[in-house]
Amino acid sequence: MTDxxxxxxxxxxxxxxxxxxxxxxxxxxxxxxxxxxxTSPQAxxxxxxxxxxxxxxxxTLAVPDHNLPTTARRDDAGNRIPIADPASAQQLAAxxxxxxxxxxxxxGDADAEQGIVHVVGPEQGFSLPGATIxxxxxxxxxxxxxxxxxxxIGTSEVEHVLATQTLLLKRSRTMExxxxxDLAPGVTAKDVVMHIIGVTGTAGGTGHxxxxxxxxxxxxxxxxxxxxxxxxIEGGARAGLIAPDEKTxxxxxxxxxxxxxxxxxxxxxxxxxxxxxxxxxxxKSVVIxxxxxxxxxxxxxSPEDTVAITGRVPDPxxxxxxxxxxxxQASLDYMGLEPGMKMTxxxxxxxxxxxxxxxRIEDLRxxxxxxxxxxxxxxxxxxxVVPGSGLVKLQAEAEGLDKIFTDAGLEWREPGCSAxxxxxxxxxxxxxxxxxxxxxxxVGRQGPGARTHLVSPAMAAAAxxxxxxxxxxxxxxxxxxxx
Amino acid sequence: xxxxxRIEGRAIPFGAKNVDTDVIIPARWLKTITREGLGExxxxxxxxxxxxVFDDPRFExxxxxxxxxxxxxxxxxEHAAWALLDMGITAVIAPSFSDIFSGNAFKxxxxxxxxPQAQIERLLDVAETxxxxxxxxxxxxxxxxxxxxxxxxxxxxxxxxxxxxDEVGLTMERQDxxxxxxxxxxxxxxxxxxxxEVAA
Numbered sequence: 017m018t019d020x021x022x023x024x025x026x027x028x029x030x031x032x033x034x035x036x037x038x039x040x041x042x043x044x045x046x047x048x049x050x051x052x053x054x055t056s057p058q059a060x061x062x063x064x065x066x067x068x069x070x071x072x073x074x075x076t077l078a079v080p081d082h083n084l085p086t087t088a089r090r091d092d093a094g095n096r097i098p099i100a101d102p103a104s105a106q107q108l109a110a111x112x113x114x115x116x117x118x119x120x121x122x123x124g125d126a127d128a129e130q131g132i133v134h135v136v137g138p139e140q141g142f143s144l145p146g147a148t149i150x151x152x153x154x155x156x157x158x159x160x161x162x163x164x165x166x167x168x169i170g171t172s173e174v175e176h177v178l179a180t181q182t183l184l185l186k187r188s189r190t191m192e193x194x195x196x197x198d199l200a201p202g203v204t205a206k207d208v209v210m211h212i213i214g215v216t217g218t219a220g221g222t223g224h225x226x227x228x229x230x231x232x233x234x235x236x237x238x239x240x241x242x243x244x245x246x247x248x249i250e251g252g253a254r255a256g257l258i259a260p261d262e263k264t265x266x267x268x269x270x271x272x273x274x275x276x277x278x279x280x281x282x283x284x285x286x287x288x289x290x291x292x293x294x295x296x297x298x299x300k301s302v303v304i305x306x307x308x309x310x311x312x313x314x315x316x317x318s319p320e321d322t323v324a325i326t327g328r329v330p331d332p333x334x335x336x337x338x339x340x341x342x343x344x345q346a347s348l349d350y351m352g353l354e355p356g357m358k359m360t361x362x363x364x365x366x367x368x369x370x371x372x373x374x375x376r377i378e379d380l381r382x383x384x385x386x387x388x389x390x391x392x393x394x395x396x397x398x399x400x401v402v403p404g405s406g407l408v409k410l411q412a413e414a415e416g417l418d419k420i421f422t423d424a425g426l427e428w429r430e431p432g433c434s435a436x437x438x439x440x441x442x443x444x445x446x447x448x449x450x451x452x453x454x455x456x457x458x459v460g461r462q463g464p465g466a467r468t469h470l471v472s473p474a475m476a477a478a479a480x481x482x483x484x485x486x487x488x489x490x491x492x493x494x495x496x497x498x499x
Numbered sequence: 500x501x502x503x504x505r506i507e508g509r510a511i512p513f514g515a516k517n518v519d520t521d522v523i524i525p526a527r528w529l530k531t532i533t534r535e536g537l538g539e540x541x542x543x544x545x546x547x548x549x550x551x552v553f554d555d556p557r558f559e560x561x562x563x564x565x566x567x568x569x570x571x572x573x574x575x576x577e578h579a580a581w582a583l584l585d586m587g588i589t590a591v592i593a594p595s596f597s598d599i600f601s602g603n604a605f606k607x608x609x610x611x612x613x614x615p616q617a618q619i620e621r622l623l624d625v626a627e628t629x630x631x632x633x634x635x636x637x638x639x640x641x642x643x644x645x646x647x648x649x650x651x652x653x654x655x656x657x658x659x660x661x662x663x664x665d666e667v668g669l670t671m672e673r674q675d676x677x678x679x680x681x682x683x684x685x686x687x688x689x690x691x692x693x694x695x696e697v698a699a
Contacts, residue, residue, distance in 0.1 A: 031688070034680040035673065041655050043673060045680050047691045055576065057532035068671070074693045083530065103530035110532050140694075147691055154575040154599060168599055170577035172606035172666070180670045182677055184655075218517055219569040222598060252572065254598050273694035283690035318517055339516045339567060437526045437574075458521040458573060460544050 021293035023190050024259050025225045028165040028290065032148050034182055044185045046177050047147040048164075050133040051078040051120065053111040054439070055152030059175035060114040071181045073119035077142055080108050080125060081132045082439045086402050086429035089125050096126070104440065118178070129272075131405020131431040134158040134372035138242060139405055141271025145260035145287045150177055154249045155372045155455065161241035162268070163260030163290060165225070168249065191224035191253065192298040195232040197306035202489040204382065205240035206374060206453070206472035208232060209247040210312040214322035216302055221253025224300060227292065228258045232306050238267040239378040246373045247455050250319035259291040313359055313485055314457045314470040316347030321457070323359060325475065325487045331355035350459055351467050352447070359485050360494075362469070366450035367392070367399035367426070367480040368462070369473055371436035374453035375404030377411050379473040384417040386477035386488060392425040393483030399426040400442065402434040426480065438463045451479035500608045502663035506590045506633045509561040511552050512626040514619075516567030520600065523571065523579040537578055538585030553586075563631055565622055566593040570611075571600025580607045590633050592640065594619055605656050606666060612640060618648045635661060 022030070034043040049072075056078075063069070070076060083104035091097055099105040108125070115122035123129045129136065134155050137143035145163035150156060152174040159166035173183055193212055213220075226248055233241060241258045248256030265284060268274045275283045310324035321344070323330065332344035332355065348355065353362070369375075369383050380403060392399050401421045403409040409431055412418055418428045435442040436454035438461065444450040446465025453476050454461075457468040469485060478488040486494055528540035546553050564583065570593040571579060580603040583591070590610040601611045612633060614622070618640075622631060625642045632641045635657060640648045659666065670677075685692050 035676050037655070039654050041653075043670065043676065045677070045684065054529050058534050058577075061532070062667075066667075068667075071677075072693075077694075101530070107530050107532060142694055144691065146688075152575060152577075154573065156575075168575035170575055170580070170599060170603035170606065172577060172603065176667050176670065179667050180673075180677060181681075182670060182673075184666060184670065186653075218572055219595060219597075222569065222595060252569070252597065275690035279690040286688070286690075318519075343516055437521075439526045439529060456519075456521070456573060458519050460525050461521050464525070464544070 021296040023292045023296045023298065024163065024227055024257055024290055025165060025190055026187070028146055028148065029187055031146070040186050041184055042186065043182050044148060046150055046181055046183060047075060048137070048142055048149040049076045049177050050137055050149070050151035050156070051076060051111070051174070052082060052133050052151070052153060053080045053107045054082045055171050056114065056174055057107060057110040058171050059178060060118065062175045063118070063178060068179045070118040070120060070178045075181065076120045076178070078111055078115040078120050078122045079130060079133050079136050080111055082433045082437070083108055084125055084432040085441050086400070086432050086434045089430060100441070128406040128410065131408065132372045132375065132433055134246065135375060135404030135408065138162055139271070139407055141268050141274030144268065144274065144283070145264055146290050150183065155246050157248045157254065157256050158242050158246035158372055160245035160248065160255055160257040161238060162264055163257060163287070165255055165257065167254040188225045188254070189223055189299040191221055191226045191300040191302070193226055193228050193302045193304070194230040195228070195304045195306050196230045197232070199232055199306050199309060202311055202474070203309050204472040204474060205236060205243040207309055207312040209244045210314070210319070210322045210470060211309045212304060213247065213251045213319050214312070215304060216251050218250060218318055218320045219252045221248065221251045224253045226251070226253040226256040227298070228256060233258050234261070237378060238263055239376045242376065243373055247319070250455060260287050311472065311475055311487055311489065313475065314468070315351065315353060315359065316344060317350055317457055317459050318343070318347070319455070319457060319470065321347060325359055325485065327359055329353045329355055329357040329359065360487060361484065362449065363395060363484045364449040364451045364469065364479050365395060365397050366444050366448055367396055367476050368435040368450055368452040368454065369400070369476050370402030370404070370434050371454035372404065372433070373455045374473050375402060375408065377408050379453065380408065380412050380417050381415070383473040383477040384420040386474050386491065387424040387426070387480065388420050390424055390481045392480045395483040396480055399480050400429050400435065401426050402429045403431050405431050424480070435462055437461055444468070451476045451485060500663045500665055503589065503608060503610055503635055503660045505635065506562050506610065508563060508630055509558050510563035510565050510592070510622065510626040510631045511558045511561050512623045513552055513564055513566050514623050517569045517572055518566050519573035520571055520576050520579040521573055524576065524582040529576060529578050534581045536585060537582035541582040541586050560587050562587060562589050563633065564588050564591045565619060565626055566591060567619070568594045570596050572597040575599045577603045577607070580604045580609055583609060592619065592622060605660070608660065608663070610635060610660060612650045614640065614648055614650055621646060
């Protein structure tokens, strides 16, 4: 069996099988478990009721992120500012109590390391290549950017992992998404992954684990790879991976929780054996030419509703599938758009730069590069920049990025999930539009009635400047146009 | 967990495609620390519209939901399954389901039945006036009009649902195998066996 060429995914899966049953179901060992406040309270409660403990608290890390307000958390005297929403406060208090009660390391709201779990894991070196990583959050797919097998789980599975450090899984089918060639200037990882989802659809990867291959991904930085894998779940696959390489190793070396000394050398030797073997077969393959990818935006209420910024709102009648026609019409009604409108004519009142998709230092640098020396448009009434973690925040401040944002009229916030989803005070008002660097443009995702257009950080910054969706590559020209 | 054998009754002919978990249960309802009471927020945005199927008296207490392709896509929130259960729904029939949702549904004793689109169309039609029956023992969906559709389900999941087995309890019985894996991994994959800072 070891002679059969295997994919990266198959190698990681096989290395973690505790037991294989006759029907192909495997008990699979989990190396890293990230826990946040929303999907864990019922799991801890179930453990308590059954008198069970956490099998490997040392492999578990708890970080609050979804509910935390992104405004100041301490007053000038250093005292905690109470959270206004009692339900949010209760959920956060539950995690703060459950973590020590079960012996789990907890990074709290006042710690510099706090942030969105999917930013914190890689940043701390908690997430590693070849590891199985889970979290009660679908965007766990992010960690695949390091060459880990990482996927989101539900609360019952959170309980299962806490109690047994394993999950019952079947080997998924494999899918290769190959993007060949070179990206055009101004095209980012976010554009790449949105374009891919536009091609494959939101169910294109269902039942599969995706491996991203080709020069485009090899050329990408680690942070860009995390962005691509983060959104794989929008393409239907629970996990997306990119083979670890020298860039991955350089990124991880010396990080707080990464292996050290002889362990590092041993890890490195194993990680180098992980990339997909020559001759390994994928069950499904999608090939995309990098030259076809432009800065991409969404027009509808599904992440597959993508179009190049140079394009127009589609006519629902243009879709072959009748159910897609109906869905497209419903999307346009919700979004308040007419078929044929130029995407660059769509005005936005809100701009959100943040989320586990785009809140790392590279994202903030890209947005700041566009905003430097510019001001947000008058019709943009709410524009916030939310770093993915306290460490990203400190780094950005050391580079003076916060000053660029505030000089441009944007707000600089504390780390958390923020306006990606309506669980904390950061929401987009009903009927208003938001150019958002998050991952989901679902109905009501950013608040009841909110209209989301997904974009890259540079494109969000350009939209802030002009007050409408804008091709960042043409920003200079747009600014000198007569009004 | 309750044993499931046969689910019979009215079915809500929802039919929508790509129903995401934000539609099933919006984020503002996720702040609970229990599993109960989420039915109130289920399909909130759909129910805001007059004439929606969920508030149609014909489907009050219906145990079955019929939907379109890719049901349950989006977030991993198990609250989506809890919300359906709280509404009294114990089976969802659709052409396909998101992987995470179908796992969550199964772990809460909700049966997900995948059938081809043409059969879904027929069931949506029947559901307007009549009851539908799902037989897990024989893996069939039937109507009073002699329709008989068979479906496939993972044998392990079927067994667990029929017997009402709890997966955590089953795995807890495999402690020895897990310990044996850990002992081996502590050698071969020692660098994965614990974040250094914590283990030191």
